[in-house]
Amino acid sequence: KQEVTQIPAALSVPEGENLVLNCSFTDSAIYNLQWFRQDPGKGLTSLLLIQSSQREQTSGRLNASLDKSSGRSTLYIAASQPGDSATYLCAVRRNNNDMRFGAGTRLTVKP
Amino acid sequence: GAGVSQTPSNKVTEKGKYVELRCDPISGHTALYWYRQSLGQGPEFLIYFQGTGAADDSGLPNDRFFAVRPEGSVSTLKIQRTERGDSAVYLCASSPVIGTGYTFGSGTRLTVV
Numbered sequence: 001k002q003e004v005t006q007i008p009a010a011l012s013v014p015e016g017e018n019l020v021l022n023c024s025f026t027d028s029a030i031y032n033l034q035w036f037r038q039d040p041g042k043g044l045t046s047l048l049l050i051q052s053s054q055r056e057q058t059s060g061r062l063n064a065s066l067d068k069s070s071g072r073s074t075l076y077i078a079a080s081q082p083g084d085s086a087t088y089l090c091a092v093r094r095n096n097n098d099m100r101f102g103a104g105t106r107l108t109v110k111p
Numbered sequence: 112g113a114g115v116s117q118t119p120s121n122k123v124t125e126k127g128k129y130v131e132l133r134c135d136p137i138s139g140h141t142a143l144y145w146y147r148q149s150l151g152q153g154p155e156f157l158i159y160f161q162g163t164g165a166a167d168d169s170g171l172p173n174d175r176f177f178a179v180r181p182e183g184s185v186s187t188l189k190i191q192r193t194e195r196g197d198s199a200v201y202l203c204a205s206s207p208v209i210g211t212g213y214t215f216g217s218g219t220r221l222t223v224v
Binding site: 004006032034036041042043044045046049089091098099100101102103104 | 115117144146151152153154155156159167169170202204211212213214215216217218220
């Protein structure tokens, strides 16, 4: 059974800092991995999708990496802003198509 | 439509009642997924449709939960004899084909009192 773990559970940083969120998964036979952002009381917004054959994806200040063999992904946020405050969820899609989510990292960026 | 639409956005029901939650996916998306999210947790897979058929319903917690997608577009998640433990946010997502990223709706917050 695929288990997805996100560390840390919560993170508070001052504005302007670069930061890294971690995601680990137990079964390396994945189809792709997706990072989402969730604001309180809202649905999920897709940030980056990494196919299993890829090593990283970048979008603006965000960079996500994938190391299938070690079962790890990181989400790097450069020059953090208060508007980045949200919960960040990692989701791993298995070859049978369903996705397994981590519990998320709750990020607070202080002005 | 432009995005995945879920109605109602909030639903309060009494224990033992029947509820229906609706999901209207992005037009043309053949794959549709239902997830349940409890407070402080990541979404938990319930069921996945490819077209009209349920390709994987292994996440449905028990036989009180049922979902349909009769015409391959709109889906309804049905919960019979609701229990307080069913209280959660129910999320729907769709994707164009297998292997591409999901687009999520804003969810239905179900509260069973």
